[in-house]
Amino acid sequence: MVTSTTWLTDAWYVAGWDAEIDSAPLARTICGVPVVLYRKLDRSVVALRDACPHRLLPLSMGIREGDSLRCKYHGLKLGPDGVAEEMPLKTDPVNRRICTESFVVHERHRFVWIWIGDKAKADPALIPDLWPCSDPGWVFDGGYYHVGCDYRLMIDNLMDLTHETHVHSGSIGQPEILEAPIETRVDGAEVVVERWMPGIDAPPFWRAALGQPGLVDRWQICRFALPASVMIDVGVAPVEAGATLESHDQGVRGMVIDFMTPESETSHHYFWGMARNFALDDPGFTARFKRQQGGVFAEDKVILEAQQQAILANPDLKLSAYRIDEGGTRSRQAITRAIRAGQAEPALTPAT
Amino acid sequence: MVTSTTWLTDAWYVAGWDAEIDSAPLARTICGVPVVLYRKLDRSVVALRDACPHRLLPLSMGIREGDSLRCKYHGLKLGPDGVAEEMPLKTDPVNRRICTESFVVHERHRFVWIWIGDKAKADPALIPDLWPCSDPGWVFDGGYYHVGCDYRLMIDNLMDLTHETHVHSGSIGQPEILEAPIETRVDGAEVVVERWMPGIDAPPFWRAALGQPGLVDRWQICRFALPASVMIDVGVAPVEAGATLESHDQGVRGMVIDFMTPESETSHHYFWGMARNFALDDPGFTARFKRQQGGVFAEDKVILEAQQQAILANPDLKLSAYRIDEGGTRSRQAITRAIRAGQAEPALTPAT
């Protein structure tokens, strides 16, 4: 296991979308540890260290045999528990002390979760409660991106939507975002940043989703939870509906789901999706939205990777935090405290 | 600031050609420090650390607004002095202690000069006196190259023109260069290498420039000055004109101007040009000469970058210095002495 001062290891991380992981082995480095993932015949997921215990060849290069994996180099066959089932020479007795590390996994909310740290602590109750991903009243879909920066830079990005005005000036940016007051608070184990924009013109995306003219109230509520999720409650409601920060199911509402899984100190896996409680029967909406989001995220990726390179090129400089960064700062503090405490905090339980 | 034992930081370096720097931000790493350069509306040049004081995104990715630069990430607006003028949230009061490092710049001799070190010592009188670049009796033009080697290897190259015979055997090389005696001397703060080739056939380039047949006297006088310039007085005169090393304005004369600005320990920015006191009204001459020089310099670049790689690949070996290297050796000694003394030497004042 790779120790790190920038991420928590005793925690659940997203290893992949449910549909990404199938019978063919998938290689993915998580928290600095090479992992191979695949599904057994019963569709349950296996996660093993991606190195044969014999000569370390990546097991992801191996051949599936039933629920087992046979190494491509000398043919050592390992069961889904990582334990040897057949030696390279079939005539040799199997030494069942030969094994590769296996990891606890759990499927929930359309994601496969992995626990890289101490197995004894891997309680599924600690999985962030990303309820909109699996609630029947919502439709959820999204994508995966590899990003060449410290995962915490992405958390900063998501916990301060001010950047939309500048980075996404041609798409989802809106000057009102800069003018609306924000409130940052710690809500139990979560960090919450709230922005309420009352009586404004809805931007094109939300205007179309709402399907009616007139002024709206708009909200953005970002919730960070350990180890690395950000769930953003966004939407608009007609002013006459009387929505509030606390209760706003009157209009159209989306829940943007973001999960950042560290790969190395300077790269991470970014899982992104959006759940919505409108246009439920319109798969075209989902397709259009994913395509649009691809363009929007490409803008973030350029910024985030340039920022990472600038951090490396200016080792004498430090990141500063202003008022708008309070959400990111408090999220980082929560991570640092949890790393120091050596344990995960309770799971995210968003207000519904 | 990056400290280095190979370059002087309290010194003027060329940041760019005057025409390279315009209203759009230009990123260039100088003495290990990322710098962004641009011109204000009044055409004066601004040089700032290329990192937003907020989250370190390169400011060179930002947007010009009047004389200021707005960061592309969160919109922090910095004035040309590097001081904050507007916070990411326009409603926030401006904290003028927020600033990025700014550097002293000065325009002279067609170049923009930058002082990376202690501002208090940035006296424009210390700028090397590259007078032929701006003298009305001379025409001057040149180019820029990025070279993957320690800037001192380029100084060595320029202070010993022996290499022309081998590296440039197909272009400007001439066996007489090897046969002519050279004289190396220290002239105040300069290192001078002189070569006088009396009564020889002029090589094609100089034959054409002179425009008349007959034997010529040819000279090459290389002058190194701190921190990293080499000015080479070259030309030919008809033997009957009686030119001497000390006085040789009788024929055609060029001043090759070379300035090496360190980027990292193993790369530098090479600014090259040539001033001439003949064919003043022939822009075609300049164009042809720049094109030819591009080919000649490509030969040097291959050698210098291979030399740098060989130095890294043979860590147990050291550069040797023979008699021909005396110019380079003394130039390196001047750099080392100045670094130890912690200050720049007086500027170059070539004999005119």
Add this chain to the structure above:
Amino acid sequence: MVTSTTWLTDAWYVAGWDAEIDSAPLARTICGVPVVLYRKLDRSVVALRDACPHRLLPLSMGIREGDSLRCKYHGLKLGPDGVAEEMPLKTDPVNRRICTESFVVHERHRFVWIWIGDKAKADPALIPDLWPCSDPGWVFDGGYYHVGCDYRLMIDNLMDLTHETHVHSGSIGQPEILEAPIETRVDGAEVVVERWMPGIDAPPFWRAALGQPGLVDRWQICRFALPASVMIDVGVAPVEAGATLESHDQGVRGMVIDFMTPESETSHHYFWGMARNFALDDPGFTARFKRQQGGVFAEDKVILEAQQQAILANPDLKLSAYRIDEGGTRSRQAITRAIRAGQAEPALTPAT
């Protein structure tokens, strides 16, 4: 000289195939040392440190002049003994203390051998006796590959042919290899792994070579010798011929010759060939065999380079050795012992 705990320096390594080295200089890094190789007019081979003693430019970029090499940068001319013959300025007296390191070389068995370490110990009698490469009763040919892994991983690969079943399942693999018992033993300074497969169906390659139907006895005898050669005696004989492990010249027999020359800790030069005592007059056989072997080896290269990357990516894991790895393990032990003893072991003398 680069010291290493993974290779022996006082030893003969293959620098190149005889035909690879010609009058034009060839650059090759051997045991971490950049070397330039070329042939003199009398066809004898010169090996020098590939760095001019003057300014370290690779001599392999230089120009041949007779038996000497003139550096491309300043024209220092070095003789085949590495000693200066002409200074950059022809008028300067030659300083014969100026020299580049020269290495002892020896041609034998179609290869050029080099001794990087202490010259005083460079006894040609220590060159591995790869007799089939030059025996008149055998035909020998082969190729060269650059491989991005520690040379010892290739030794492991060759001393355990179990991998053929998995890595080469589409070409030379045969299940009988896994079923046949192997015997590993130390024979003087050699490590020997023997596999005897009596009364089997010959695989297609050997069936064609033998040119007759019926069951065969098949053998594979791998011999490792210091510093890094593996010679593999392979072939089949009709069962009725009564071949044995000790004596098996009744059928068709090949000697696979492998030599691994370290380049760096994570890369090596792989020289491969095969000698045969059949189809001696069929150059088409050689051509077909080399083409086929190119495909087979491409499969190994993918595995070996992935294994090297996995070793680097899993620094907390170690290679394990099972029964099939005894040949590789004992070969590595011989290397380690020889490095500790600071000297080469006696040369390989295969049973003929």
